[in-house]
Amino acid sequence: MSQQITLNVNGDGHVVQVEPDSMLLYALRDNLGLRGPKFGCGLSECGACTVLRDGKAIRSCITPVSAVGTSRIITLEGLGTAEHPHPLQQAFIEEQAAQCGYCINGMIMQAASLLKQNPHPSRDDIKKALNGNLCRCGTHMRIVRAVERAAGRANG
Amino acid sequence: MNAKGNDLPSASDIALSRRAFLKSSGGLVVAFNLFGPAVAADTAQESVAPPPAGNLYAWLAVHPDNTATLFTGKVETGTGVQTALAQIAAEELDFPFDRLAVVMGTTSKTVDQGPTYGSMTIRYAGPQIRHAAAAGRQALLDLAAKHFGVPASQLTAKDGAVSMLRSASRTITYGKLVDGKRLNIDIGASGERFAMKLAPKAHLKDPSTYTVVGRPIARKDIPDKIMARFVYVQDVRVEGMLHGRVVRPYGVEATLQSVDETGLKKIPGFVQVVRRDNFLGVVAENEWAAIQAAAKLGSTLNPSGPDAGQAKWSNWNGLPQMDQIWETVRHSGGRDSSAVSHGSTATALAHASRTLKATYKTPFQMHGSIGPSCAIADVKGGRATFWSGTQMPHETRRDMAKLLDIPLDGIEVRWFEASGAYGRNGLEHVVADAAIMSQAVGRPVRVQWMRWDEHGWEPKEPPIVQDLQAALDDSGHVIAWQHHMWIPTTADTHLTAAALIGRPEATGHIGSAGVPIKYAYNFENADVAAHDEGRVGLLTAWLRSPAQFETTFAMESFIDELAAAARQDPLAFRLAHLDDDRAISVLKAAAQAYGWQSRPAHANADPSGKHAHGRGMAWVNRDETRVATIADVIVDPSSGRINVGRVVVAHDCGLVINPDGLKNQIEGNVIQSISRTLHEEVTFDTAHVTSRDWQGYPILRFEEIPDRIDIVLVNNSPEHMSTGGGEPSTCPTAAVISNAVFDAIGVRLRQMPFRPERVKAAMS
Numbered sequence: 001m002s003q004q005i006t007l008n009v010n011g012d013g014h015v016v017q018v019e020p021d022s023m024l025l026y027a028l029r030d031n032l033g034l035r036g037p038k039f040g041c042g043l044s045e046c047g048a049c050t051v052l053r054d055g056k057a058i059r060s061c062i063t064p065v066s067a068v069g070t071s072r073i074i075t076l077e078g079l080g081t082a083e084h085p086h087p088l089q090q091a092f093i094e095e096q097a098a099q100c101g102y103c104i105n106g107m108i109m110q111a112a113s114l115l116k117q118n119p120h121p122s123r124d125d126i127k128k129a130l131n132g133n134l135c136r137c138g139t140h141m142r143i144v145r146a147v148e149r150a151a152g153r154a155n156g
Numbered sequence: 157m158n159a160k161g162n163d164l165p166s167a168s169d170i171a172l173s174r175r176a177f178l179k180s181s182g183g184l185v186v187a188f189n190l191f192g193p194a195v196a197a198d199t200a201q202e203s204v205a206p207p208p209a210g211n212l213y214a215w216l217a218v219h220p221d222n223t224a225t226l227f228t229g230k231v232e233t234g235t236g237v238q239t240a241l242a243q244i245a246a247e248e249l250d251f252p253f254d255r256l257a258v259v260m261g262t263t264s265k266t267v268d269q270g271p272t273y274g275s276m277t278i279r280y281a282g283p284q285i286r287h288a289a290a291a292g293r294q295a296l297l298d299l300a301a302k303h304f305g306v307p308a309s310q311l312t313a314k315d316g317a318v319s320m321l322r323s324a325s326r327t328i329t330y331g332k333l334v335d336g337k338r339l340n341i342d343i344g345a346s347g348e349r350f351a352m353k354l355a356p357k358a359h360l361k362d363p364s365t366y367t368v369v370g371r372p373i374a375r376k377d378i379p380d381k382i383m384a385r386f387v388y389v390q391d392v393r394v395e396g397m398l399h400g401r402v403v404r405p406y407g408v409e410a411t412l413q414s415v416d417e418t419g420l421k422k423i424p425g426f427v428q429v430v431r432r433d434n435f436l437g438v439v440a441e442n443e444w445a446a447i448q449a450a451a452k453l454g455s456t457l458n459p460s461g462p463d464a465g466q467a468k469w470s471n472w473n474g475l476p477q478m479d480q481i482w483e484t485v486r487h488s489g490g491r492d493s494s495a496v497s498h499g500s501t502a503t504a505l506a507h508a509s510r511t512l513k514a515t516y517k518t519p520f521q522m523h524g525s526i527g528p529s530c531a532i533a534d535v536k537g538g539r540a541t542f543w544s545g546t547q548m549p550h551e552t553r554r555d556m557a558k559l560l561d562i563p564l565d566g567i568e569v570r571w572f573e574a575s576g577a578y579g580r581n582g583l584e585h586v587v588a589d590a591a592i593m594s595q596a597v598g599r600p601v602r603v604q605w606m607r608w609d610e611h612g613w614e615p616k617e618p619p620i621v622q623d624l625q626a627a628l629d630d631s632g633h634v635i636a637w638q639h640h641m642w643i644p645t646t647a648d649t650h651l652t653a654a655a656l657i658g659r660p661e662a663t664g665h666i667g668s669a670g671v672p673i674k675y676a677y678n679f680e681n682a683d684v685a686a687h688d689e690g691r692v693g694l695l696t697a698w699l700r701s702p703a704q705f706e707t708t709f710a711m712e713s714f715i716d717e718l719a720a721a722a723r724q725d726p727l728a729f730r731l732a733h734l735d736d737d738r739a740i741s742v743l744k745a746a747a748q749a750y751g752w753q754s755r756p757a758h759a760n761a762d763p764s765g766k767h768a769h770g771r772g773m774a775w776v777n778r779d780e781t782r783v784a785t786i787a788d789v790i791v792d793p794s795s796g797r798i799n800v801g802r803v804v805v806a807h808d809c810g811l812v813i814n815p816d817g818l819k820n821q822i823e824g825n826v827i828q829s830i831s832r833t834l835h836e837e838v839t840f841d842t843a844h845v846t847s848r849d850w851q852g853y854p855i856l857r858f859e860e861i862p863d864r865i866d867i868v869l870v871n872n873s874p875e876h877m878s879t880g881g882g883e884p885s886t887c888p889t890a891a892v893i894s895n896a897v898f899d900a901i902g903v904r905l906r907q908m909p910f911r912p913e914r915v916k917a918a919m920s
Binding site: 001002018019022023026033036039040041045046048075080082089092096099100103104105108126127128130131132133135136137140143144 | 233234235236374375377378379381382383384385386387388390391393424425442443444447457523524525526527528573574575576578604606607816820821823824825826827828831849850851855856857858859861862865
């Protein structure tokens with residue numbers, strides 16, 4: 001049966017009425033109306049659904065709502081604002097690092113997780129960190145440059 | 157580059173403010189059509205017929221706040237054409253680019269300019285929009301002439317305002333001139349779709365004065381995509397909407413025997429099963445319930461058989477054997493057509509002192525969109541509304557009229573961008589799925605395919621087999637060339653849902669690609685011909701540079717084989733056999749940027765190193781755009797793994813509207829085609845596709861991307877007409893890599909993909 005579950009998303013508590021074993025992705029998209037995390041595969045294979053859980057990138061498409069508990073979820077919406085975009089968002093815009101853009105949520109959230117753990121990543125570190133995120137348009141060169149640019153700015 | 161987005165409101169803001177906007181604009185009918193959920197319901201009474209092409213308001217609206225909207229039947233698919241078309245319009249209209257919004261695709265608001273495919277948008281829709289915008293500029297000058305009481309010849313337009321030439325302080329904005337009215341002005345139109353000619357009398361700007369066209373302006377759509385404000389078709393929500401999922405047959409043409417609905421009603425939110433002949437779907441109040449219900453019926457990643465789920469299918473096994481697919485293609489019925497036939501190739505081959513022969517094989521490949529196809533349908537009585545990311549909204553409207561037996565006048569397709577498609581993927585098919593489910597339940601239904609639906613059922617690029625033969629004379633000159641290809645259709649537009657409901661011919665047809673190659677060598681005797689076929693096994697439709705990616709692989713690899721046999725430098729060998737000046741110039745430009753040193757292939761290979769290094773080149777003429785690519789590869793002989801190092805692309809598509817947008821596209825095509833070359837092959841058994849996720853159908857990952865992609869734009873100037881940018885740069889890649897691998901290790905790869913085990917097998 002569906003239950004009322006409280007989720008901490010982008011700094012606020014939200015009560016959602018869902019099946020406990022349903023996946024976090026659908027609660028974020030359908031109950032909370034967020035658009036950052038995307039459905040790509042539902043199999044944890046592509047990364048389009050990536051969100052931060054207590055600062056670490058997770059795949060919301062295979063994370064049951066019941067497993068989220070009190071941990072803090074940040075989605076692309078919660079990373080920055082129009083007035084104060086996150087350094088990664090600023091860098092992705094400056095590098096024009098998107099084509100269709102459907103995978104970009106995952107790229108930015110995965111990179112945000114990387115920069116938290118490793119503020120000075122090498123190019124190889126970035127490629128390794130993003131290796132589980134798929135992009136079909138072939139925007140990889142710009143995505144890597146954008147993460148490098150954001151790392152440089154955050155540390156500069 | 158300017159990082160700030162344009163200062164117009166985002167799609168969602170527009171949607172929410174549309175009512176207020178309509179109120180304040182005093183009856184201006186056309187404005188923005190980016191409907192959000194809040195306004196989706198209140199438009200039912202508006203006319204849904206497309207506007208008349210010959211009237212200015214079909215293309216342009218100028219608003220009281222001196223913003224403007226360009227309307228186009230073309231759509232954005234991630235390639236940046238929204239921005240490029242806006243640049244063309246802003247240039248001719250003399251209007252600030254940042255204040256010009258673009259409405260795309262929605263059938264009630266735009267003119268059918270043909271589907272958005274084949275890198276044809278700038279080439280064909282560009283001039284249409286240029287003429288319409290020029291007519292708009294003239295109309296505004298005429299309005300200003302009345303306003304100031306002087307002839308238009310004494311006025312000048314700039315940045316969205318008209319001023320008097322002799323008194324620059326007397327100026328009025330376009331917004332004030334139009335005063336909230338519709339631009340109801342006949343501009344003249346003839347022809348249809350790609351061939352449409354607009355505003356023939358419009359006075360066009362001298363391209364040497366361009367200030368907007370040709371600049372690397374930041375794309376309009378990117379800030380919203382980065383800030384999570386963008387509304388993809390997957391994000392659209394409609395009031396009262398249900399969620400649907402399809403349950404496809406186990407075998408491609410299996411028939412539905414029975415459906416056991418036990419347990420479905422226990423799923424919270426489950427509404428009903430939709431069954432119509434062999435079409436099966438489920439509808440629920442929420443997505444999770446729809447997914448659970450579909451899974452019970454058999455929609456899972458790896459179903460174990462036709463009766464593994466609660467839906468039982470007949471045991472259908474009609475697909476060809478995968479390892480025999482090229483023999484099947486070779487022996488399928490079809491039609492022969494010739495691209496070139498001159499001299500006597502057979503005689504020359506029979507009498508030459510030296511001949512070469514090779515066969516090239518390429519597999520089924522898929523579009524592989526990251527976001528599975530999605531659409532919403534609301535079918536009620538004699539009306540139907542669709543929310544779709546199709547690359548052909550006007551075509552989809554006509555298709556749905558036929559499928560649903562609803563008059564065209566009652567049908568509207570509201571277009572929203574989807575995850576990139578790169579051709580005809582599932583986006584057209586999912587509209588029909590949603591239509592059938594909405595019709596059955598009488599409510600709007602949103603259908604999103606699961607990953608295995610997309611991998612399993614999106615139309616594929618077909619497998620192709622090609623035989624080549626050539627003869628060299630004693631001086632190493634080519635005297636005969638024969639290239640025969642067997643190609644299943646790349647244009648089967650039948651809809652899967654129509655077939656499943658027992659009306660396979662309700663819409664669509666099987667198109668022919670003819671001979672998908674531009675033969676440009678000047679060989680004395682040449683015979684280039686294609687045997688083009690209908691469907692062979694799986695449904696097939698266009699994927700980036702349909703069939704020409706494969707024919708370029710064969711042509712440009714075999715040229716390299718001949719150059720190697722003649723012990724000549726591959727660049728010099730090509731140049732010696734070409735007359736096409738623009739082909740020669742891209743080859744030379746690429747060679748110069750790369751720093752090409754003349755030597756035969758595999759002439760200085762060093763067998764002692766752990767890794768072997770090689771370089772390769774190839775070029776293409778796709779629809780008059782020339783692209784030459786050179787790349788370095790590193791081959792690890794112990795594992796068979798290939799890595800691409802530096803890539804250099806020389807690209808000639810004439811005048812470039814937005815150089816950064818084009819470079820983004822070229823980079824994307826290079827990386828996607830490296831992926832297709834090294835990794836991609838659809839697998840299948842005799843029942844269905846077995847590569848149903850990213851494990852089964854791997855694509856290129858970050859750790860495999862090239863070190864650099866250097867791009868040189870050739871003939872980027874107004875005296876050269878804009879042809880297609882982007883997609884043509886897919887074509888040379890497979891030959892470049894094959895040729896570079898030969899240079900590195902002396903082994904020819906003639907079958908895609910070049911996976912490590914195949915490289916190892918070729919080496920042994």
